[in-house]
Amino acid sequence: MSQKNINTDETLKGANLIVAYSLEIDCPYCNAELDLSDHDKNRCFSGPIFNNRSDDLVGETVNCPDCEKEFIIENVGF
Numbered sequence: 178m179s180q181k182n183i184n185t186d187e188t189l190k191g192a193n194l195i196v197a198y199s200l201e202i203d204c205p206y207c208n209a210e211l212d213l214s215d216h217d218k219n220r221c222f223s224g225p226i227f228n229n230r231s232d233d234l235v236g237e238t239v240n241c242p243d244c245e246k247e248f249i250i251e252n253v254g255f
């Protein structure tokens with residue numbers, strides 16, 4: 178973490194911080210490489226990640242869009 182700049186130095190420019198992430202998982206049936214951030218309705222996958230509750234995702238089910246089979250998330254790694 179960087180220190181917050183409490184100095185109101187007007188020479189400092191501001192910039193937007195953009196969060197870019199992917200949630201990669203391979204379907205254990207057809208080996209399709211999925212990015213769950215593309216299938217993240219209601220932040221059901223990213224919500225726990227960004228709230229330090231990534232373990233909550235273990236046991237959650239994913240529906241593979243390629244082979245339409247359902248599988249569970251066994252482990253979450255960074």
Ligand SMILES: [Zn+2]
Binds near residue numbers: 205207209242
């Ligand atoms: Zn699949």
